[in-house]
Amino acid sequence: MRLTRSGxxxxxxxxxxxxxxxxxxxxxxxxxxxxxxxxANRALVRAYDLTDPCLFxxxxxxxxPSLADRHSPFQDYPLALEHFPTGSLSMPPSHLAAxxxxxxxxxxxxxxxxxxx
Amino acid sequence: MIPPGVxxxxxxxxxxxxxxxxxxxxxxxxxxxxxxxxxxxxxxxxLSQSLxxxxxxxxxxxxxxxxxxxxxxxxxxxxxGALPSVTRIVGVRSGRARLWAYYTDPATRETLALVVPDxxxxxxxxxxxxxxxxxxxxxxxxxxxxxxxxxGASLALTVAGAIAxxxxxxxxxxxxxxxPAFRDLVGIADGLAMDLVLRVRNARELxxxxxxxxxxxxxARPIIRGELVRTxxxxxxxRSGVIIGVLLVPVLAFIIFAWDKAAGLGVEERREIGxxxxxxxxxxxxxxxxxxxxxxxxLAAFALGTALAVASLAVPRSPIIVPALTGWSTxxxxxxPTATVGAYQxxxxxxxxxxxxxxxxxxxxxxxxxxxxxxxxxxx
Numbered sequence: 001m002r003l004t005r006s007g008x009x010x011x012x013x014x015x016x017x018x019x020x021x022x023x024x025x026x027x028x029x030x031x032x033x034x035x036x037x038x039x040a041n042r043a044l045v046r047a048y049d050l051t052d053p054c055l056f057x058x059x060x061x062x063x064x065p066s067l068a069d070r071h072s073p074f075q076d077y078p079l080a081l082e083h084f085p086t087g088s089l090s091m092p093p094s095h096l097a098a099x100x101x102x103x104x105x106x107x108x109x110x111x112x113x114x115x116x117x
Numbered sequence: 118m119i120p121p122g123v124x125x126x127x128x129x130x131x132x133x134x135x136x137x138x139x140x141x142x143x144x145x146x147x148x149x150x151x152x153x154x155x156x157x158x159x160x161x162x163x164l165s166q167s168l169x170x171x172x173x174x175x176x177x178x179x180x181x182x183x184x185x186x187x188x189x190x191x192x193x194x195x196x197x198g199a200l201p202s203v204t205r206i207v208g209v210r211s212g213r214a215r216l217w218a219y220y221t222d223p224a225t226r227e228t229l230a231l232v233v234p235d236x237x238x239x240x241x242x243x244x245x246x247x248x249x250x251x252x253x254x255x256x257x258x259x260x261x262x263x264x265x266x267x268x269g270a271s272l273a274l275t276v277a278g279a280i281a282x283x284x285x286x287x288x289x290x291x292x293x294x295x296x297p298a299f300r301d302l303v304g305i306a307d308g309l310a311m312d313l314v315l316r317v318r319n320a321r322e323l324x325x326x327x328x329x330x331x332x333x334x335x336x337a338r339p340i341i342r343g344e345l346v347r348t349x350x351x352x353x354x355x356r357s358g359v360i361i362g363v364l365l366v367p368v369l370a371f372i373i374f375a376w377d378k379a380a381g382l383g384v385e386e387r388r389e390i391g392x393x394x395x396x397x398x399x400x401x402x403x404x405x406x407x408x409x410x411x412x413x414x415x416l417a418a419f420a421l422g423t424a425l426a427v428a429s430l431a432v433p434r435s436p437i438i439v440p441a442l443t444g445w446s447t448x449x450x451x452x453x454p455t456a457t458v459g460a461y462q463x464x465x466x467x468x469x470x471x472x473x474x475x476x477x478x479x480x481x482x483x484x485x486x487x488x489x490x491x492x493x494x495x496x497x
Contacts, residue, residue: 060191061445070219070228073445075192076340077179077312078217078230079286081172083345083352087444088359096448097226 059084065093129402133409136389147378148418154371155422155470156429157364160438162462163426165357167454168442172349174455175284176342181323182209183340184313184330194309195337202333203313208322214310216296218303223265227290227450231302234293244274245293247282249452253289267304274298285452356442368470376477387488394490407482408475415471422470423463430456 003011044050051066061068062084073082091097119127137144184203186195197214204212216233229250239245244262251257260276274294282288300307317323320343327339390403398406431453440447 070221070448072192073448074219074228075185076345077176077183078232079175079284079290079449080345081168081175081286081349081443082445083172083348084444085352085355087446088356088441091440092445092448 056086056090058086062086062090065090068093068096070096126405129406130409133406133413137410137413144414147375147414148421150374151371151415151418151474152421152425154367155419155466156425157367157438158361158470159423159426159466160429161357161360161364161442162466163430163456163458164438164442164454165353166459166462167430167457169350169353170457171284171286171454172353173346175286176345176349178283179342179345180314181317181320181342182315182326182330183342184315184334184337185340186334186337188336194305194311195313197308197310199334199337200313203315203330206326206329206333208317208319208326210316210318212313212315215312215314216299216305217311218299218305220264220292220302222450225450228448229290229292229450231292231294231299233296233299239277239293239295241295241297242273242275243277243295244298245278245280246276247288247291248279249282249285249288250290250292250450251276251279253450264302266301272298272301285454286449289450289452353442356444360438360441368473372473372477375474376481386485390485390488391490391492394488400486403486404479404482407485408479411475411478411482415474419467419471423466427456427458430454
């Protein structure tokens with residue numbers, strides 16, 4: 001039997017759909033395995049009081065963003081520009097960004113300023 | 118007397134310009150889209166160049182060697198008493214213990230730098246600030262600024278003048294204060310400093326001196342200025358390379374768009390070429406005309422894109438590209454880096470953007486030029 005063009009198209013579509021179904025089945029069979037690994041990681045995080053998943057390893061402030069401060073990215077000299085490669089891939093966390101919550105957590109941050117003549 | 122070759126080119130250009138003007142809607146759309154693509158690329162190139170210039174200008178004021186104490190791998194305050202052990206190293210011209218720290222502006226949450234200058238000596242209640250800092254807060258000489266000390270008390274400082282800044286960042290974020298005021302504000306005890314700085318006469322001795330510093334102070338790290346210069350140059354080219362890599366997607370999309378536009382000639386354009394050939398234009402003349410069309414469009418877009426990119430340098434902290442290039446330096450007050458647009462950058466940009474467009478349009482132009490006028494006249 002000769003395959004028509006539309007038949008070929010639907011055959012390809014069927015094959016791709018079957019591929020997607022296989023991928024979904026495979027992923028769901030791995031879920032249980034993943035859940036075991038996540039549970040083990042959770043236990044590890046609790047045991048060692050870990051703060052952040054370590055996405056980048058080059059700079060201290062991108063390695064542990066939750067513990068980042070306003071000094072370490074610019075520590076080489078006054079008004080140094082931040083210069084680690086991952087500094088542009090991982091932006092400052094919200095507690096350091098303007099209007100963040102770390103008003104009190106930041107060493108010199110607490111307070112207000114006013115001016116007068 | 119104009120040579121005939123030049124006259125031919127001049128006449129073809131004379132024909133191209135009104136021809137482009139007749140289809141102004143389509144051509145304007147192409148110039149705008151093409152210009153935006155060039156604007157994005159040019160912004161990355163110019164901004165990374167400007168930021169490199171900015172960091173090098175800031176570094177130029179720094180001494181040849183900075184010595185920082187480390188504790189558990191972290192920067193730690195260094196005892197002032199450690200200074201003689203490094204200044205006595207042969208080759209060190211002078212040295213001093215430096216007092217500086219970052220201070221978060223409570224009003225804006227921006228990171229400012231408090232520095233105790235060597236000269237001039239400031240009175241305890243005085244401060245100097247960068248001109249941009251004073252302008253943004255509408256402060257002038259004689260005004261009083263209240264800052265919170267490390268204990269939470271308020272410290273009143275009188276603006277005694279403006280600093281002559283070396284960089285735009287210094288202008289926006291640098292405050293000079295006296296040593297007592299500094300210690301009050303950040304809580305660094307007497308006898309401790311942020312780092313030691315050394316002036317060295319002979320640059321070739323720097324590695325030897327650095328080795329001797331680590332022998333004299335095993336828990337300290339010497340930072341050589343030249344190494345920082347190299348770091349800044351490489352980090353900004355790395356970051357701009359990554360962004361340009363990402364931007365290649367719209368560039369490729371545009372090249373495909375340009376190819377498609379040039380390949381899919383409309384009925385009117387086919388008729389125009391047919392008529393031109395019927396009245397005696399050679400295939401070469403038509404190709405030349407199409408090349409000039411592409412040239413005019415790409416030059417207009419190049420001028421538009423580069424002009425927008427240069428203008429965008431004057432917009433502090435524009436949301437496009439700046440955070441990706443500056444990284445965590447966005448914690449500083451917004452500053453406009455001094456625009457440094459070099460001929461090399463413009464030439465590179467020209468080759469990266471104009472040539473692909475010309476190539477993408479010249480092959481369809483050749484196809485168009487070989488149209489048989491007879492067939493076009495018959496409307497087939």
